[in-house]
Amino acid sequence: xxxxxxxxxLWGAAALVLVAGCSSGGSTGxxxxxxxxxxxxxxxxxxxxxxxxxxxGSASPGGRVSVAGTLTEGLRSPWGLAELxxxxxxxxxxxxxxxxxxxxxxxxxxxxxxxxxxxxxxEGGLMGLxxxxxxxYAYLTAASDNRIVRMRYGGADGDRLGAPxxxxxxxxxxxxxxxxRIAFGPDGMLYAGTGETGxxxxxxxxxxxxxxxxxxxxxxxxxxxxPFPDSVVYSYGHRNVQGIAWDDAGRLWAAEFxxxxxDELNLxxxxxxxxxxxxxxxxxxxxxxxxxxxxxxxxxxxxGIAYARGAIWMAGLRGERLWRVPLSGEERSxxxxxxxxxxxxxxxxxxxxxxxxxWLVSSETDTRGTPAPGDDRILRxxxx
Numbered sequence: 001x002x003x004x005x006x007x008x009x010l011w012g013a014a015a016l017v018l019v020a021g022c023s024s025g026g027s028t029g030x031x032x033x034x035x036x037x038x039x040x041x042x043x044x045x046x047x048x049x050x051x052x053x054x055x056x057g058s059a060s061p062g063g064r065v066s067v068a069g070t071l072t073e074g075l076r077s078p079w080g081l082a083e084l085x086x087x088x089x090x091x092x093x094x095x096x097x098x099x100x101x102x103x104x105x106x107x108x109x110x111x112x113x114x115x116x117x118x119x120x121x122x123e124g125g126l127m128g129l130x131x132x133x134x135x136x137y138a139y140l141t142a143a144s145d146n147r148i149v150r151m152r153y154g155g156a157d158g159d160r161l162g163a164p165x166x167x168x169x170x171x172x173x174x175x176x177x178x179x180x181r182i183a184f185g186p187d188g189m190l191y192a193g194t195g196e197t198g199x200x201x202x203x204x205x206x207x208x209x210x211x212x213x214x215x216x217x218x219x220x221x222x223x224x225x226x227p228f229p230d231s232v233v234y235s236y237g238h239r240n241v242q243g244i245a246w247d248d249a250g251r252l253w254a255a256e257f258x259x260x261x262x263d264e265l266n267l268x269x270x271x272x273x274x275x276x277x278x279x280x281x282x283x284x285x286x287x288x289x290x291x292x293x294x295x296x297x298x299x300x301x302x303x304g305i306a307y308a309r310g311a312i313w314m315a316g317l318r319g320e321r322l323w324r325v326p327l328s329g330e331e332r333s334x335x336x337x338x339x340x341x342x343x344x345x346x347x348x349x350x351x352x353x354x355x356x357x358x359w360l361v362s363s364e365t366d367t368r369g370t371p372a373p374g375d376d377r378i379l380r381x382x383x384x
Contacts, residue, residue, distance in 0.1 A: 063311060063324050065339055065383050071359070072107035073377035075100070077366045079180065080129035080138070081304075081349045081359060081378070084154075089351075089359065090136060091378065094125035094366065099136070101159060102378065104353075112161050115151070119143050124173055127180030130190065132218055136161060139182045139192060146171035146178055148192060148220065167220035168232065172197045172210035177240040177257075181304065186250045189223040190216050191234070193241025193254060200277035203237050211238045211276060213254060213268055227271030237274040237288065243305035243314060244268075245352070247327060253292075255302035255314050263300040264291035265312060267330055293325050293336050303363070304349035309356055309383050315347035317363060322347060322381075344379070345369050356383045 071089075080092040087104035090112075097118040101110040115138060118126045124141030131137070135150040147169040152162030167190070171179075174197025181193040196202040196211035203211030206228060215223045215234035222232050243255030252268040262281025266274055266289065275288035282290045295302075301318035310333075314323040321341040326334045348363035358381040364371045 063309070063326060063337065063383075065322075065324070065358075065381055067340070068357075068380045068382045070107070070374075071104070071378040071380050072102050072109060073374040074109075075361075075365070075376040075378070077125070078361050078363065078376050078378075079125070079127045079348060079366075080182075081351045081361055082129040082131045082136070083351065083353060083359075084131055087353075089378070090129055090131065091361070092126045092129050092138065094127055095120045097126045099126070099129070099138070099161065107378075110159055112153075112159055115140060115149075115161070116164060117142050117149075122175035122178075124175070124178045127178070128182040128192070130182045130184055132184050132190070135218070137167065137182055137190065138164070139180045141173050141178060142169075144173075145169055146173045146180070146194070148182060148190070150218075167218075168192070168209075168214070168216060170209060171214075172199070172202060172208065174198050179241050181242050181244050183244050184218075185215075185252065186246055187223075188218070190218055190220075191244055191252070192216075193238070193244050193256070195240035195242075196238070196276070200239075203239060203276045204273070204278070206231070206233055206236055209233070211240075212236050213238065213241055213244065213252075215270075225270075234270055235268050235272050235274060237272075237276050237278075239276040239280075242303045245305045245307045245312065247307045247312075249329075251330065253305065253307070253312055255305045257301060258294075258297055260297065262291070262294040263297055263302050264295075265293040265302070265305070265314065265325055266291050292330075292332055295319070295323070295336075299338075303347065304351070304361070306350045306352040306358055308352045308358055313350050313352075313358060313383075315350045315360065317346045317348065317368070320345055320347065322350065322360065344377070345372070345375065357381065358383060 077095040078091050079094040082090045089102040097114045099112045118140045126140050128139040136153045137150045148167040149164035177195030179194035192214040202208040213235045214232040216232045240257040258280050272289045279288045281294045299319040300316045302314045305314045312325040321338040325336045344362045346363040346369045349361040351359040360379040362376045364375040
């Protein structure tokens with residue numbers, strides 16, 4: 001199923017297939033192709049990572065990954081992915097505004113219907129999904145804003161979604177940089193990554209919900225212990241956060257798009273300022289938190305991330321590869337490594353499924369890719 005790309009000659013007939021892709025974003029400084037920019041050819045020393053994994057899929061000890069198979073294919077503009085109790089998956093279509101249930105063993109697809117009130121456009125639409133206590137949560141673009149809603153699912157209603165109920169409204173929307181990733185943390189609180197919609201001043205404005213990581217109760221109220229009184233803002237100074245995950249110790253990690261120079265992986269701490277637009281990448285400036293790893297925008301454009309077997313796994317859109325960032329506590333324990341480069345095109349979402357398994361979602365049908373037969377698909381990866 002390899003796609004015909006120039007990189008294929010470098011990787012040969014690899015049994016291991018990994019993908020990377022670029023995020024949506026069409027304007028200069030967007031989260032995708034970034035026309036007219038010329039990013040550096042290699043990763044900086046603090047996040048050096050341009051060395052790719054071998055075609056056999058070997059990496060440092062504990063970091064081997066292989067593609068065990070394709071769970072399902074033929075998806076259109078897939079974006080969010082969430083696992084249901086029992087192992088089935090829910091996947092959202094950003095542009096078609098629908099949610100589909102995927103059998104976790106056979107890959108059979110069951111359409112659950114269209115989510116009312118979604119207004120797709122540019123990088124907006126039906127994006128992140130999360131499942132919690134009988135509810136399906138969705139981050140979506142509406143007529144006036146980005147917002148989080150929740151819908152009853154399962155039980156007596158079976159495979160039907162209930163009517164969406166607003167959880168949090170008023171997140172700024174734009175043609176680009178809408179963020180969109182949501183997930184429940186180990187503390188039972190709901191977290192969301194947002195973007196600054198191309199209006200860079202929103203990131204440093206703590207009164208705005210744009211360019212932030214938000215933390216709230218399942219009902220959308222400011223979570224207990226948040227750093228700013230009566231606010232859902234958890235951290236700020238972000239450009240466009242589309243990846244959030246927790247490690248085994250409950251530390252929060254987030255990936256975000258840079259503009260012309262550096263994409264970032266950050267360790268998130270409450271109340272901290274991550275620099276945008278005053279700083280991009282490792283700036284070493286007082287008052288701003290530097291990323292733990294950084295990449296040229298051509299090698300990443302990071303979207304979803306997941307934690308498995310001591311490392312963060314980061315899906316790349318423009319970079320069309322899956323990055324592994326080994327961790328030791330709050331720091332990297334080695335250089336990031338790239339896998340499956342160029343084999344499946346743009347990569348949107350990666351989700352940990354337990355027992356060393358990852359689900360990886362391609363993103364060739366999001367108007368930025370070059371779809372091949374079968375796109376888009378969900379791959380089953382094994383990490384050991």
